[in-house]
Amino acid sequence: MQSVSELLTAQCREALVAAFGPSFQETDPLLMPTNQPKFGDYQANVALSLAKPLKQAPRAIAAQIVDHLAVDHLSEAPTIAGPGFINFKLTPEFLAQQLQQLQQHPRLGIDSVSDPQKIIVDFSSPNIAKEMHVGHLRSTIIGDSIARVLEFLGHEVLRLNHVGDWGTQFGMLITYLREACPEALIQADAVDLGDLVTFYKRAKERFDRDEAFREAAREEVVKLQAGERDTLRAWTILCDQSRREFDKIYQRLDIKLQERGESFYNPLLPNLVELLRQQQLLVEDQGAQCVFLEGFQNKAGNSQPLIVQKSDGGYNYATTDLAALQYRIQDDGADRIIYVTDAGQANHFAQVFQVARRAKLIPDTVEVVHVPFGLVQGEDGKKLKTRSGETIRLRDLLDEAVERARADFLERLRTDDRQESEAFINQVAQVMGLGAVKYADLSQNRTSNYIFSYDKMLALQGNTAPYMIYAYVRVQGISRKGNIDLSNLRSQLSIVLTDETELILAKHLLQLQDTLKTVAQDLMPNRLCQYLFELSQKFNQFYDRCPVLSAEDSVKASRLLLCDLTARTIKLGLSLLGISVVERL
RNA sequence: GGGGCUGUAGCUCAGCAGGAUAGAGCGACCGCCUCCUAAGCGGUAGGUCGCGCGUUCGAAUCGCGCCAGUCCCGCCA
Numbered sequence: 279m280q281s282v283s284e285l286l287t288a289q290c291r292e293a294l295v296a297a298f299g300p301s302f303q304e305t306d307p308l309l310m311p312t313n314q315p316k317f318g319d320y321q322a323n324v325a326l327s328l329a330k331p332l333k334q335a336p337r338a339i340a341a342q343i344v345d346h347l348a349v350d351h352l353s354e355a356p357t358i359a360g361p362g363f364i365n366f367k368l369t370p371e372f373l374a375q376q377l378q379q380l381q382q383h384p385r386l387g388i389d390s391v392s393d394p395q396k397i398i399v400d401f402s403s404p405n406i407a408k409e410m411h412v413g414h415l416r417s418t419i420i421g422d423s424i425a426r427v428l429e430f431l432g433h434e435v436l437r438l439n440h441v442g443d444w445g446t447q448f449g450m451l452i453t454y455l456r457e458a459c460p461e462a463l464i465q466a467d468a469v470d471l472g473d474l475v476t477f478y479k480r481a482k483e484r485f486d487r488d489e490a491f492r493e494a495a496r497e498e499v500v501k502l503q504a505g506e507r508d509t510l511r512a513w514t515i516l517c518d519q520s521r522r523e524f525d526k527i528y529q530r531l532d533i534k535l536q537e538r539g540e541s542f543y544n545p546l547l548p549n550l551v552e553l554l555r556q557q558q559l560l561v562e563d564q565g566a567q568c569v570f571l572e573g574f575q576n577k578a579g580n581s582q583p584l585i586v587q588k589s590d591g592g593y594n595y596a597t598t599d600l601a602a603l604q605y606r607i608q609d610d611g612a613d614r615i616i617y618v619t620d621a622g623q624a625n626h627f628a629q630v631f632q633v634a635r636r637a638k639l640i641p642d643t644v645e646v647v648h649v650p651f652g653l654v655q656g657e658d659g660k661k662l663k664t665r666s667g668e669t670i671r672l673r674d675l676l677d678e679a680v681e682r683a684r685a686d687f688l689e690r691l692r693t694d695d696r697q698e699s700e701a702f703i704n705q706v707a708q709v710m711g712l713g714a715v716k717y718a719d720l721s722q723n724r725t726s727n728y729i730f731s732y733d734k735m736l737a738l739q740g741n742t743a744p745y746m747i748y749a750y751v752r753v754q755g756i757s758r759k760g761n762i763d764l765s766n767l768r769s770q771l772s773i774v775l776t777d778e779t780e781l782i783l784a785k786h787l788l789q790l791q792d793t794l795k796t797v798a799q800d801l802m803p804n805r806l807c808q809y810l811f812e813l814s815q816k817f818n819q820f821y822d823r824c825p826v827l828s829a830e831d832s833v834k835a836s837r838l839l840l841c842d843l844t845a846r847t848i849k850l851g852l853s854l855l856g857i858s859v860v861e862r863l
Numbered sequence: 864g865g866g867g868c869u870g871u872a873g874c875u876c877a878g879c880a881g882g883a884u885a886g887a888g889c890g891a892c893c894g895c896c897u898c899c900u901a902a903g904c905g906g907u908a909g910g911u912c913g914c915g916c917g918u919u920c921g922a923a924u925c926g927c928g929c930c931a932g933u934c935c936c937g938c939c940a
Contacts, residue, residue, distance in 0.1 A: 313883075323882055329920070334922080360883050361920070405940075463903080485939095540940085566938050574924065575865050576936070582865085588938040595940050624867045625935050652868075653934070662935090690902075710902090721888095722876065727933070734875065738902060740888040741876095748902050756899050779887060808877070821902045841899095861899070 279379055281791040282352070283309055283320065286366060289349050290322050296346035296810035298332070311789075317359060318367035318786060325362040328476040336362030347407065349766075373784045373838070374773035380787065380843055381767065386850060388791050390432030391820065395609050398436045399425040402528075402535060402736035405442035406520040407451055409473045410527055410672040412730055416651045419719050419856065421618035422533045423647070423803040426854045431798055436536065436610060440602065441524075444597070445518050447478070449499035452512050453491065454481035455474050463512035471523045474516070499592060505546065527672055531712065532856060543601040548591045549599045551586055565589030569633045574625075584629050599630045603646065604639050614645045616801065621650035621725065649801050652727035670730070682736045683711035687863075706860055711736070713857040714742030720855050721807035741811050746848050747859050749814040752821055753845035754861045760827045764842040773836040779820040780840060786816050787843050790851070803855060812852045817844045 282286075290307030325340035332339055340358045347364075352372040357365045364642050366649055374724040380387045401421020404410045410418075421437070429435045449748045452463065454477055461468040462477075469477075482489045500511040521537065551567060556559045559569045563582070568583030586597045606612045617627060620664065627648040634640050684707035691698060718735040723727065738744045775781050786809075791811040796802070826837040851861050 308880095308882085310882085313885090316884075321882085326882070333875080363883070368925075403940095442940060445938095482939095564937075568937075574866050574936075577864050579864070583937055590938080592938080594938070598940090620934090621868055622934050623940090626940090627937095655933080686902085691940085694900085726876075727869070729875080731875090734889085737889075740902095742888085742902085744902055745888095748900090752900070752903085803909085804877080810888090815887090818903060819905095821899080825899065826889055827899050859923095863902075 279383060279389065279791070281387070282368065282785075282788050282791050284310075285352060286320055286322075286349065289347060290324065290343065290364075292348070293343045293346040297342040298509060301484075310567055312365065317363070318354075318357070319692050320366040320368075322364040322366075325358075325364060329362070329440060332640070333514060336510065340364050351664065351678055367784065370775045373775055373781065376788055377773055377784055377839060377843065380400070381839060386790060386843075386846060387788075388431070388794060394432050394434055395613035396436070397428050397614045397616065398438055398606050398610060398612045399428070399618065400438045400440050401425070401616075403440045403442065403445070403619070404520075404524060405445070406517050406539070407471075407478050408442075408472055408520075409475050410524065411669040412655050412675055415619045415671075415672060415675070415715070416654065416719055416724070416728065417620070418528075418531065418533060419716050420649070420724055420791075420803060422531075422535075422701075422856050423615075423806075423854065424616060424618065424797075424801050425535075426856060427797050427803070427806070428796060430854055431794065434629045436612070437534065439524075439535045439537045439539070441520075441537055441539040444450075444502075444541040444598070446495065446499055446545060446592075448502055448513055448516070448594060449480040449497075450485045451478055451493035451516065452502075452509060453495045453498045454484060455512070463508075463515060466515055467519060471519060474476065474519070493523065496590065496592075503592070529718075530676060532858070536690075537661065540598045543598050544593075546601040546605060547597050550597060550604060551593075553604075554586060554600075554637055554796075559633065559636055559789075560586070571629055571631075571632060574629065584633055586633075595728060596630055596633075600634055600637075600639070602764040602791045603630070605844045606640070607639065607644055611643065614647070614807075616647055616649055618649045618651070621652055622646060624650050647801070647823075649724070651718045652723035654730050675732075676688075676715065678732060679715045679736050680707050680711035682732075683707045683714065683738065686710075686738055706863060709858050709860050710738065710744050710747065713852070714738060716857050717743035717746075717807065720803045721811075723804050724802065742808075743852070745859050746810050746814045747857075750848045750852075750859045750862065751840045751863050752817075752846050756826050756841055758862070762838060764838065766844070767839060767842055771835040771839065772832055773839060774832055775836065777820070777824050779816070779823050780837070782838075783813075783816045783820045783840055783844065784814050787840075787847060790847055806851060806854060810848060810855075813844065813847060813851075817841075 287307055287309045291303070291305070291307060294302040294305055295306065303410055305324065308327065309320055310319045312318055316435070325336045325343060328339050329336045335357055340362045344356050344358060344364060349356060349366065353366040353368055359365050375714060399421050402418040402849050404414050418845045425435050425437050455462050458477060458480070459469060462474070485495055497511060502513055551560070554569060561568050561570055563583060566589045567587035568585050570581040574582040584596050585594055586600065603615070606615055631640070632644055640646055684703065687703060687706050689711070713734050719728070721741060756762070776783055790807065793806060797806050820840065824837055826834060826841060829837055852859060
């Protein structure tokens with residue numbers, strides 16, 4: 279379906295052309311929702327911006343546009359207000375007709391895109407032999423939501439988990455384990471992941487202070503890269519073990535993604551360096567193979583290098599990312615590649631993208647984009663560091679969230695003197711707890727930093743997942759109470775919108791498509807959260823003022839329709855955030 | 864030294880392809896359950912949109928400069 283704003287925009291375009299000629303075909307009418315009800319529902323600001331080129335007064339321009347507007351099938355007569363705004367107020371009849379269409383549309387009015395793209399979303403990406411912590415939560419949840427939205431819109435999405443399963447860290451860890459815990463290297467599950475993390479920290483300490491250890495670790499890396507049998511087996515065991523732990527988390531969070539770690543690209547690295555050499559981008563400096571960057575300077579004011587091959591012959595993660603980029607474009611056939619990582623890597627990606635462009639690895643038709651998010655900070659405003667040991671483990675965080683939701687729900691049951699089955703209580707706790715965690719993260723503009731707080735993350739009131747789930751449950755309550763099968767509402771029922779809250783709700787229901795398109799373009803799930811929160815607010819106001827079941831038949835029918843559309847929209851919207859609902863509370 | 868991000872109400876943040884009187888949640892205070900579940904609804908209080916200059920008919924939004932916080936910057940990822 280065409281959205282209301284698309285319909286109005288199209289009409290404005292036609293009016294512009296009719297009034298001022300074909301050269302205005304591409305002029306954006308600058309249509310947007312009004313910020314105040316007294317100005318109607320939408321406003322077109324184009325008249326003001328045309329004042330200078332047309333050398334006419336904005337209000338006079340607006341008048342000419344209005345003269346050529348044919349919008350009486352959807353709006354009351356447009357008015358010119360203030361310095362030259364054109365205001366539109368949608369008619370109740372039009373809204374009713376649009377709602378009817380929505381009701382019959384299997385995807386709530388959202389058509390699949392006509393030009394599906396192959397899109398890679400690279401997210402989550404924990405490191406092998408480390409535990410997932412709150413820092414991984416943001417990438418995982420934001421990436422998953424972006425993938426869900428793009429999938430729903432009809433794109434072919436490849437969700438890639440670019441796990442850290444290669445490199446110096448393994449040299450350290452394996453070297454350390456050889457002496458501290460050799461059984462971990464030959465036998466699966468000889469130690470658990472928590473112990474591995476401890477070993478990793480100790481290995482890192484040794485690496486930082488012990489020259490001989492450092493040398494041994496490097497040799498181990500060389501063996502790994504050469505595919506030496508012992509080392510490779512140790513590596514495989516470590517990876518398998520970590521993978522099982524990750525999968526538990528992903529299963530719990532209902533996140534699907536395909537693992538393709540750094541090691542996957544390892545065989546491609548020599549060719550990539552060779553390619554850079556052929557492109558004459560490579561410069562040897564102090565034994566390392568470098569590409570000197572444009573626009574990046576070091577302290578001395580000289581051009582900064584991106585090292586693609588170390589002086590010892592090893593490769594860096596920049597090399598891997600370049601190889602991955604090449605593979606994803608040439609072999610996966612990606613049209614758009616999205617990297618969801620913390621903002622601290624902005625420089626890195628800018629550099630990698632620059633070198634890739636200069637090496638002609640990125641055709642003009644392919645979009646590569648870093649989707650950064652702010653750091654997870656402690657209460658002190660400092661970055662939560664893995665090495666500090668104060669990091670909160672992801673699985674503990676999720677446990678805590680579910681436990682709090684459960685305690686809260688039990689308290690409510692006690693207050694209302696209700697009895698419920700254990701299974702039901704568990705389900706509510708699960709949905710509410712995990713929903714709260716995900717929503718807390720997604721509802722923030724991802725670029726801002728995130729000060730970690732259990733209390734804020736797990737709040738169950740206000741702009742939270744439970745608020746929206748509650749609105750959804752209210753609709754299901756009406757359905758149960760009235761014995762009404764909402765999925766079976768008569769499609770030709772008449773709709774009468776009279777109360778202000780009904781009109782406001784109806785208008786908001788019709789904006790889902792605009793919202794999803796924005797999210798797909800800007801990759802900002804918080805816009806969808808904002809939309810759903812406002813929808814729930816508007817529904818609750820409607821619910822407060824407009825009885826449904828006790829209303830007379832014609833009114834009741836259209837109110838049921840509003841309820842059903844609201845519930846379906848909330849359920850769909852939350853699902854695109856990776857959040858599920860319950861049918862009752 | 865260079866660069867990224869951030870700075871909006873007591874707190875946490877939306878808004879930033881320029882648009883009419885800057886919004887929400889939490890917290891505070893005052894109301895609303897004989898009526899579809901109050902995880903709800905209504906109301907009050909609370910802001911020199913970090914500071915300055917500029918572009919513009921119009922700037923929280925764009926540009927430049929400054930201040931503050933945070934992160935990154937050659938062989939870790």
